Every structure is written in structure tokens, then in C-alpha cells.
Amino acid sequence: MNLRSLRYFAAISQAKSITKAAEKLHIAQPAVSRQIQNLEEEIGVRLMNRSRAGIKLTGAGEFLLQRVLPLLVELDQAKETLSQQANAEVQDLVIGLTTGEGLTVASTLISGWNQQFPAAKIRIFEGLAPTIYAGLKDGSIDIGVVPEPLPYTDIWTKPLFEEPIVFIAPKEDVDSGMPFRSLDNLDVPSALSLPIILPSSPNPLRTSIGEIADIYHVTLNVALELDSMSIIKDLVRRGNAYAFTTYAHLTNELEHDLLRVVEMPKQVFKRNISLFGLLQNDHLAPDSPAVAFIEELILNTVKDGRWPGAKLL
Known part of the structure; x- marks a missing residue:
């Protein structure tokens, strides 16, 4: 008899369906039906009768429900108390975000954190991944949300x-000396060679x-190195x-039709x-309450479709 099957049993009893x-x-x-069937088989008695009119508990079902409901209430109260105690131990948080991630998720992180941990403050730092790593090392940043791969060995x-x-490419020919190029049927080696x-x-x-250039045996044609996606x-x-980026960096450009965007394989x-x-x-291990909550907030932006182009692993 497990807690999940008891919760399902209580939910069915209350909904009568x-x-x-x-x-x-x-x-x-x-x-849900399978859990109830397993519960009945384990106890050895029928707990509910099913009909077109809905679910009606048997005498054994009524007996079990009277004892299960107070137990579930106590367990939920204990869980809430433990959660509050854990939350009370959460300290202020400084989280590092790169530009695209910051534009997409900063507001969600701030509002969600303030609601969950009102006694602890959250601060957002925006920068490149190496800068965020340097902040972790000197203690000015607690955790980061960044793209991989990361070349560091002392991190989780x-x-x-x-x-x-x-x-990404310009929309039309401009006074730059670079002719307008059609990107129809642009293949990977051609894109990497531009x-x-x-x-x-x-x-x-x-x-x-x-790494992609190595896979396709192409030498990159790097016209310029620049550590600012907004300037790029x-x-x-x-x-x-031309350049490569992600949809999280292109919200404004797509909204105002400022760039051509070509999806690659x-x-x-x-x-x-x-x-x-x-x-x-x-203090901020991967399984700590603060990290787990930040993870939940970010994953919710993906599930809700608020992170452009993202796909859960």
C-alpha cells in the first residue's frame, strides 16, 4: 500500500469519478485506474463499485476513506512545515544570466523567487559565461544559467x-560592400564559409x-570576434x-522583422x-532548495512555450 495509490483513492472518492x-x-x-486495481488486489477487497452513475464506495471503501483522509491531511501539513523550514534557511541569491537567457527568464525568476522566499533577496547579473564563472570564483555570483559546453572542471x-x-543575415543589400545573398537552400558548409x-x-x-565546423571539415571564415550579441x-x-545565435536573442528582431533567420539542421x-x-x-549544491526552485521556474518557461524554440531534455 503506497501513498500514491491512497491519494488516488481519496481523489476518486471525493470526485465520485x-x-x-x-x-x-x-x-x-x-x-489512476491501475493504481486503484493494485490497491484492491493488495488489500483483498473491493473498495468501490463503478457504474454509469459514477463511483460508489463499498463498506470497505468507506472504512478506508475515513482513515486515509486524516492521514493525508497530516502528511500535507508536515510537508508544508518542512518546506517552510527549508525556505527559511534560504539566503539571498545572485544569479548570473547571459543576455538571451536574461531577456527570456529574468522577470519569471524575480517574481517567482520573491513569492517563494520573501525573506531572501534575488539579484540578477548579466554577462558572458566566462564572466559569470569568474563571479562564481570570487563569490560575487552564486549560480549561473548559461549555455554549454563549459570548459571548467570545478563546477557542477x-x-x-x-x-x-x-x-542570421541582413534583410537587404546595404551600403557595406557585401552583396545581398539569397539564402534559399543554404547548406551547412556554405553557411560556415560565409x-x-x-x-x-x-x-x-x-x-x-x-565543433560543428570540424564535423563538416570546414575552416571558419571569421570576419570579426566580438563579445556582445547586441552589437553582433x-x-x-x-x-x-553573418552570424549564429539562438531565438532567445532574437525576440525584438523577429517582432520587427529586422533580420533574416535561417534554421540549420x-x-x-x-x-x-x-x-x-x-x-x-x-550551501548551493545541485539538490539545495534554492537551486531546485530556480530549476523549476526555468523549466516552466519551456513547458509554457515562453522560451523560444526550447525543447526539454
Whole structure:
């Protein structure tokens, strides 16, 4: 007899319907029915009768319900008390975000954190992945949300989801000396051979594009190294070169039709977004309440479709 089957039994008893109980529990109906069947087999008695009119408990079912409901209430109260105690121990948090991640999730993190941990403050730091790592090392940042790969050996990482890397180009010919190029049927070697602007190493995007170039045996045509995605996008828009980025960085450009965006083969042009922190920071281990809550908030933005192009791992 497990807690899950007892919760399902109580939910069905109160809803008087397996279908309604399954909807309330956000569980598929067959899974709920299977749990009740297993419970009845384990106890050895029928707990409910099913008919078109709904569910009616047997005498044994009524007996069990009277004892299960107070137990579930006490367990929920104990869980809430323990959660409050854990939350009370949570300290202020400084979280590092890269630009695209910051634009997408900062508001969600701030509002969610303030509601869950009103006694602890949250502060957002925006910067490149190497800068966020440096902040972890000097103690000015607690955890980071950054794209992988990360070249550091003294960190833990929690992969959250993957997002596609896309190719961006100017909308039309401009006074830059670079002719307008049709991007219809653009293949990977051609895209990698065009003059592109990339961040400098060890930026994760630079690492990813370099690894893809190695796969296709192409020498990158790096027109410029620049560690600012906002300036990279502006230079591309003005026709100075091409670039690679992700949809999280292109919200404004897509809304105002400022750039051409070409999707590349997603099985190759993708990257993981991960939480990361220092191994030596015991206060913010991967399973700590603060980290678990930040993870939940970010994953919810993916589930709700608020992180453009993202896919859960």
C-alpha cells in the first residue's frame, strides 16, 4: 500500500469519478485506474463499485476513506512545515544570466523567487559565461544559467533543455560592400564559409560553432570576434557579416522583422542550457532548495512555450 495509490483513492472518492479525479491529478485515467486495481488486489477487497452513475464506495471503501483522509491531511501539513523550514534557511541569491537567457527568464525568476522566499533577496547579473564563472570564483555570483559546453572542471552542471542555433543575415543589400545573398537552400558548409562574426573563446557559442565546423571539415571564415550579441546583431543588420545565435536573442528582431533567420539542421545546430555552480559551494549544491526552485521556474518557461524554440531534455 503506497501513498500514491491512497491519494488516488481519496481523489476518486471525493470526485465520485475516475475521469474527474484523473483530470484533477493531471494523470492519465488508465494510470489512476491501475493504481486503484493494485490497491484492491493488495488489500483483498473491493473498495468501490463503478457504474454509469459514477463511483460508489463499498463498506470497505468507506472504512478506508475515513482513515486515509486524516492521514493525508497530516502528511500535507508536515510537508508544508518542512518546506517552510527549508525556505527559511534560504539566503539571498545572485544569479548570473547571459543576455538571451536574461531577456527570456529574468522577470519569471524575480517574481517567482520573491513569492517563494520573501525573506531572501534575488539579484540578477548579466554577462558572458566566462564572466559569470569568474563571479562564481570570487563569490560575487552564486549560480549561473548559461549555455554549454563549459570548459571548467570545478563546477557542477544541471542540463535543463536544448535550444536550436540559427543563422542570421541582413534583410537587404546595404551600403557595406557585401552583396545581398539569397539564402534559399543554404547548406551547412556554405553557411560556415560565409564571413561570420563570432564571440571569442571560450564562449560556448564559439565552441559549438567550432565543433560543428570540424564535423563538416570546414575552416571558419571569421570576419570579426566580438563579445556582445547586441552589437553582433546590429552589425549583421547593417550588412557587415553573418552570424549564429539562438531565438532567445532574437525576440525584438523577429517582432520587427529586422533580420533574416535561417534554421540549420537541428540534430547538429543545438546546445544545452544548464544551471551551474561551484563544487566547493556546499550551501548551493545541485539538490539545495534554492537551486531546485530556480530549476523549476526555468523549466516552466519551456513547458509554457515562453522560451523560444526550447525543447526539454
